[in-house]
Amino acid sequence: MDMGSLRRLKALVIKEFFQMIRDPSSILIGIILPLILLFIYGYGVSLDADHIKIGLVLEDTSPDAQSFATSLTNSRFFDVTVGRHRKELDGMFLAGKIRGYVVIPSYFSAFRQRQDNIAPIQVIADGSEPNTANFVQNYVQSAWQNWLSQESISSDLQGLPLVRAQPRYWFNEQLESRNFLIPGSLAIIMTLIGTLLTALVVSREWERGTMEALMSTPVTIVELLVGKLIPYYILGMFSMVMSVVVAILVYDVPLRGSWFSLILVTFVFLLPALGLGLLISTASKSQIVAAQASMVAGFLPAFILSGFIFEIASMPWPIRTITYIIPARYFVSSLQTIFLVGDNWRLILFNLIPMIIVGLIFFTITAKISVKRLD
Amino acid sequence: MFHRVLALIIKEILAALRDKKARFVLIVPPIVQLLIFSFAATLDVKNVPIGILNRDNGEKSIELAQRFHGSPVFSEIVYLPSVDAMTPFIDNQKGVMVLSIDQQFSRNIDAGKPADIQLVLDGRRSNTAQIVAGYAARIIEQYNLDIAPLVGAKVQSTELVPRNWFNPNLIYYWYNVPCLVGVLTMLVGLVVTAMSVAREREMGTFDQLLVSPIRPIEIMIGKAIPAMIIGMAEGSIIVLVGIFLFRVPFEGNIFVLYMSLFVFVSSIVGVGLFISSLSATQQQAILGTFVFMSPAVALSGFATPIENMPQWLQYVTYANPLRYMLVILKGVFLKGMTLDIVLNNIWPMMIIAIFTLSSATWLFRKRLE
Numbered sequence: 001m002d003m004g005s006l007r008r009l010k011a012l013v014i015k016e017f018f019q020m021i022r023d024p025s026s027i028l029i030g031i032i033l034p035l036i037l038l039f040i041y042g043y044g045v046s047l048d049a050d051h052i053k054i055g056l057v058l059e060d061t062s063p064d065a066q067s068f069a070t071s072l073t074n075s076r077f078f079d080v081t082v083g084r085h086r087k088e089l090d091g092m093f094l095a096g097k098i099r100g101y102v103v104i105p106s107y108f109s110a111f112r113q114r115q116d117n118i119a120p121i122q123v124i125a126d127g128s129e130p131n132t133a134n135f136v137q138n139y140v141q142s143a144w145q146n147w148l149s150q151e152s153i154s155s156d157l158q159g160l161p162l163v164r165a166q167p168r169y170w171f172n173e174q175l176e177s178r179n180f181l182i183p184g185s186l187a188i189i190m191t192l193i194g195t196l197l198t199a200l201v202v203s204r205e206w207e208r209g210t211m212e213a214l215m216s217t218p219v220t221i222v223e224l225l226v227g228k229l230i231p232y233y234i235l236g237m238f239s240m241v242m243s244v245v246v247a248i249l250v251y252d253v254p255l256r257g258s259w260f261s262l263i264l265v266t267f268v269f270l271l272p273a274l275g276l277g278l279l280i281s282t283a284s285k286s287q288i289v290a291a292q293a294s295m296v297a298g299f300l301p302a303f304i305l306s307g308f309i310f311e312i313a314s315m316p317w318p319i320r321t322i323t324y325i326i327p328a329r330y331f332v333s334s335l336q337t338i339f340l341v342g343d344n345w346r347l348i349l350f351n352l353i354p355m356i357i358v359g360l361i362f363f364t365i366t367a368k369i370s371v372k373r374l375d
Numbered sequence: 376m377f378h379r380v381l382a383l384i385i386k387e388i389l390a391a392l393r394d395k396k397a398r399f400v401l402i403v404p405p406i407v408q409l410l411i412f413s414f415a416a417t418l419d420v421k422n423v424p425i426g427i428l429n430r431d432n433g434e435k436s437i438e439l440a441q442r443f444h445g446s447p448v449f450s451e452i453v454y455l456p457s458v459d460a461m462t463p464f465i466d467n468q469k470g471v472m473v474l475s476i477d478q479q480f481s482r483n484i485d486a487g488k489p490a491d492i493q494l495v496l497d498g499r500r501s502n503t504a505q506i507v508a509g510y511a512a513r514i515i516e517q518y519n520l521d522i523a524p525l526v527g528a529k530v531q532s533t534e535l536v537p538r539n540w541f542n543p544n545l546i547y548y549w550y551n552v553p554c555l556v557g558v559l560t561m562l563v564g565l566v567v568t569a570m571s572v573a574r575e576r577e578m579g580t581f582d583q584l585l586v587s588p589i590r591p592i593e594i595m596i597g598k599a600i601p602a603m604i605i606g607m608a609e610g611s612i613i614v615l616v617g618i619f620l621f622r623v624p625f626e627g628n629i630f631v632l633y634m635s636l637f638v639f640v641s642s643i644v645g646v647g648l649f650i651s652s653l654s655a656t657q658q659q660a661i662l663g664t665f666v667f668m669s670p671a672v673a674l675s676g677f678a679t680p681i682e683n684m685p686q687w688l689q690y691v692t693y694a695n696p697l698r699y700m701l702v703i704l705k706g707v708f709l710k711g712m713t714l715d716i717v718l719n720n721i722w723p724m725m726i727i728a729i730f731t732l733s734s735a736t737w738l739f740r741k742r743l744e
Contacts, residue, residue, distance in 0.1 A: 025662055036666065040673045046683040047502040053682060068533075093540075095716045096702050099682075112532045119533045127542030128709040130550050131418040131502070132680055137537045138509030144535055145512075161519045162484060162526070163439070165492050167508045170465055172498025180499050200658060288570070289399065291661040296404050304416050309678060311503045313450075314419045319411070333468065336499045347467050 008219050012227030019201070020231050029197045030235045034189045034243050041185035042251045045309070047177035049135045053079045055089035055101030062109035068121070071147040072102065077139040093126065100125035100136040171340040179254065182247045183335040184308035187328045188299070189243055190266065193236045194273025195280070195298030196291065202228060202281035203290035221370050225363070229274055236274070240266045247339075257338035261348060265334045268352050268359075272327035273298070275362030282369050302328035327355045379589050383597030391567060391605060401567070401605065405559045409613060412555055413621065416678075417547040420506040422450035426464050426473040429454065433481020439492075439518055443474065448510045461495060471497045472507050487526045541709040549624070552617040553708040554677050556610055557700040560636070561643050561671070564606035565664050568647025571598050572739075573660040591743055595736050598651075599644050606640040607633075617708070626711030635703045635717060638724045642696040645731025652739040671697055696724045 020026045056072055058065055073080045081098060083089045092098045103122040111119035123140045125133035148161060172179050205211040214224060244262060247253045255262075280293045304310055305319065306328035312320060323329050330351035337344050392398060427440050443449055453470060455461055461473050475493040483490040494511055496504035520534070542549045575581035584594060614632070617623045650663040672678070674688070675697035681689055692698050699720040706712030 025658055028662055028666075033666070037669065040670050043688050044670070044673045044684055045679050047679050048683055049680065051682050091716075094706070094710055094712060095719070096706065099680075108533075120536045121533055123535055123537045125537070125539045127539035127545055128550060128705045129680065130539075130542060130545035130547050131506075133539050133542075133545055134420075134506050134509060137539075138505060138512070141509065141512055141516075141535060141537075144533075148533075161489070161516070162487075162523055163490055163492055163515050163519055165494050165508070165512050165515050167494040167496055169496045169498040169501065169504060172501055175498065175501045175505065177501055180501065200661075204658070287658055288661070291658075292399070292404055295665075296407055300408065300411065304411060307500075309502075310416050310418060311420060311423070311500065313422045313424070314417050315415045319415045337466075337468075340499050341466060344466055 004218075005220070005223060009223050009227055012219065012223065013230050016227060016231040020235065023201075025200065026197060026235065030193055030239050031242070033192060034239050035246070037185055037189055037192075038182065038243055038246055038251070041181050042178060042247075045177075045181055047131075047181070047309075048175065049132060049139075050077050051079050052077060052100075052132065052136055052139065053081070053098045054136060054140075055081045055083060055092065055098045057083050057086050057089060057101055057103045059084070059106040060104050060108040064109040064112055065104045067151070068104065068144070068147050071150070072140070072143050075139065075143045077135075077143075093124075096126065096128075098126075099129070099132050100140075102140060178251060179340060180336050181309070182251055182253045183339040184306070184332045186240065186243050186247070186335055187269070187306060187308065187331040188302050190236060190240060190269060190331070191273055191298050191302040191328055193239055194232070194270050195277040196294040197235075198228070198232050198274050198277025199280040199284075199290040199294040199298075200287055201232075202278060203285055203287050206281065206285035207287055221367060225278065225367065225370075228278065232274055232277075233270055236270045237263070237266065253339055255339055256342040258343055261338050261343045261345075262335075265331065265338065265348060265352065268355050269327060269331040271359030272355055272362055275359045275366065279362050279366045279369075282366050301326045305329065306332040308332050324354070325358060327358050330355050376590075376593060380593050380597050380600075383589065383593065384600050387571065387597060387601035388604070391601065401563060401609075405563055405609060405613070408559060408562075409552075409555055409616065412558075413548045413551045416551060418502060419545075419547040420503050420510070421448050423448065423472075423503065423507060424451040424453065424470040425449050425507070426453045426455045426461070426470045428458065428461055428473055428475045430458075430478045431476050431480040431482075433485075435481040435484045435522070436476045438522075439476070439515070440474075442514050442518055443511075446510065446514060448507070465495060465497050468497065468499075471500060471503055472511065474511065484522065484526060548621055549709060550705065552613075552621050552623050553704040554701050556613045556617065556636075557639065557675075557697055557704050558672055558677060559613055560606050560610035560640060561697055561700075562668065563609045564602055564640050564643040565647045565650075565668065567605050568598065568602040568644050569650040569654070569660040569664045570657060571602070572648070572651035573654045573657045577656055585743070591740055592736065595648065595739055598648060599641075599732070602644045602647065603637075603640050606643065607636060610636050610640070623708055625708055627707030628714070631712075631714055631717050632703070632707045635700065635707075635721055635724075638721055638728055639696055639700045642724050642728035642731055645728055645733075645735050648735035649731060649738060652735060652742055671695055674698070676701055693723065694727065696727045699724050 056069055058069055069082070072078060081089065081092065086103065089098065089101050093101060101124055103124065105120065105122070108119045111117040121144065123137060125136040127133050145161070169175055248255055276298055277294060280297065281290050284290045284293055305323045305326045312323050312329070334348050334351045337347055391401065427443065429436050429440060443452060455464060455473065461475070464470055464473060473495040475495060480490050492515065494508055496508055498504060539545055572581065575584065618625050646667060650660060650667065654660040654663055674692045674695055681692055681698065702720050703712070703717050706716065
């Protein structure tokens with residue numbers, strides 16, 4: 001790279017930088033939007049079902065049934081509404097005001113006393129929300145198991161279950177979903193800055209015709225691309241540092257790994273994110289199409305196909321295959337590990353390589369398309 | 376007046392459908408989203424790889440391990456050679472759970488004594504981990520019921536009978552597709568209206584409209600009605616795709632659904648027009664749409680339930696029309712919800728619609744002065 005090239009690059013970067021600072025939408029996307037998103041994912045999106053509203057139908061009022069009822073109402077996972085008949089709770093169930101109900105049948109205590117019968121407890125969950133239904137079933141199950149253990153101490157009616165499962169949750173003992181949702185959401189924020197902002201800004205230059213003006217100057221295509229990248233790289237890193245500080249200080253997410261690995265991973269992730277933004281804007285040259293395309297190709301995959309909330313293993317195989325070319329997938333996995341586990345270099349390294357490859361592909365295609373335009 | 380509004384409506388619909396880019400915006404993203412969302416946005420847990428660390432070589436532990444092979448939830452079961460293999464297995468996300476059986480397991484069971492099993496779970500994915508733990512607990516419970524009489528231990532005297540109503544097999548897209556009717560209708564309704572005024576402003580055709588005999592209120596109506604028609608049409612397509620392609624059961628009344636959809640779309644069009652009056656350029660309109668959309672979807676109960684939010688934030692969700700629409704959609708599709716419960720969810724949307732439409736009109740007029 002000769003001196004002239006460096007000088008041109010510097011001029012481009014300065015021009016781009018001023019443009020960024022003067023444009024309110026850059027500030028909105030780079031600073032305000034990350035804060036809004038962190039707020040939503042920190043408070044609004046939570047998979048911690050600890051106040052599930054359920055009903056309890058006590059058709060049997062014997063001490064046995066009462067004792068089980070107490071163990072349910074004492075559970076920290078449930079807000080229990082108690083009724084005598086199913087009819088009382090059916091309306092609430094249909095309206096979605098309770099997520100399920102537990103029925104202790106009238107013959108509960110009678111069956112319990114007999115050797116040849118096992119007393120049933122019916123657990124009815126609202127399947128119209130499958131995840132919550134799963135949690136209703138699981139939490140009732142664990143409340144029931146606790147009750148069994150307590151009962152076996154106080155009465156000889158009850159045999160202790162032979163095999164008991166003792167779950168241990170590593171890295172996130174309190175099971176706060178915020179601890180992995182916030183690191184994951186940083187990937188979405190970085191995608192927005194890298195892809196949406198870059199796509200909008202560059203396509204605006206095409207729309208207004210200033211891109212052609214730039215191309216008629218001695219600036220080469222590589223210089224032009226690099227000149228666009230540097231300011232947004234800086235903005236991206238700035239937002240990342242800001243978001244991490246907010247995540248740690250405001251949301252108490254533990255950072256068990258090092259800042260160095262966080263910065264490294266972000267630096268590498270911005271490569272494909274910015275690359276995609278450049279590619280979209282170069283291909284579409286219109287702000288509306290660029291915005292829609294970055295939503296469909298950038299934001300949605302980062303949200304849905306990255307494993308941030310939705311489990312990749314549960315997706316059908318064609319979609320599972322697509323996730324391998326989504327850079328956010330590797331970024332989410334690295335971020336969650338760096339925050340909750342620590343610097344696991346083996347995992348980080350295996351995540352860095354695909355991000356670099358995808359990034360290089362985007363840049364190569366962008367450079368190819370742009371060169372053609374000059375002919 | 377009627378004449379002028381009608382002319383404006385026809386012009387708007389033609390403008391929305393004629394422009395190639397605008398057509399792309401209306402048609403492609405919702406379809407892509409419907410397909411990706413309904414298949415991929417799933418909190419379902421299946422095909423998850425797990426590990427088993429069996430330090431006991433007795434018959435009882437092998438039988439227990441076999442039962443995990445039989446479950447459709449666990450696709451791949453890796454046998455770990457030693458305790459040391461457990462940490463890298465979980466750390467490197469090779470599997471979400473390790474079932475750890477200790478040396479005494481078979482001996483304890485044969486003696487009729489209780490035995491513990493450790494489930495080590497990856498807390499980085501706490502939702503999946505908890506559901507996996509639930510499945511494991513159910514397998515172990517069934518094992519208990521089968522094994523206890525054989526070794527002469529006392530059987531527990533009660534059992535749980537789990538049932539899921541409205542969706543017995545907990546198929547996730549039965550939940551997803553009805554919700555997407557609301558989410559995608561909102562997206563399209565919002566984009567169409569938010570862009571409409573901003574685009575005319577940017578192109579300068581808005582001034583031409585203003586010098587014509589059309590009054591501002593007529594312009595508003597002329598912008599609102601086409602957007603509502605497009606939004607309702609988009610919603611209908613997704614409803615049809617849901618019923619005929621995805622075969623999601625439709626238990627309720629189609630008339631009730633359309634009544635709710637109409638009120639819902641009105642409230643969304645109000646928000647869209649508000650954003651539109653506020654923004655000077657299309658880019659601002661896009662950003663405004665996004666800034667409204669992401670909290671509205673996140674705080675609707677679509678991705679995660681509203682009960683999980685802190686109480687003060689739950690109050691905020693009362694202002695979100697999507698919240699009510701999702702209850703109606705799930706209710707009408709899966710539960711066969713009756714009109715009285717639906718009405719309870721329609722009137723809040725009606726209030727929101729009146730509020731958004733009138734404040735959009737107010738802002739629109741104010742910006743003209």
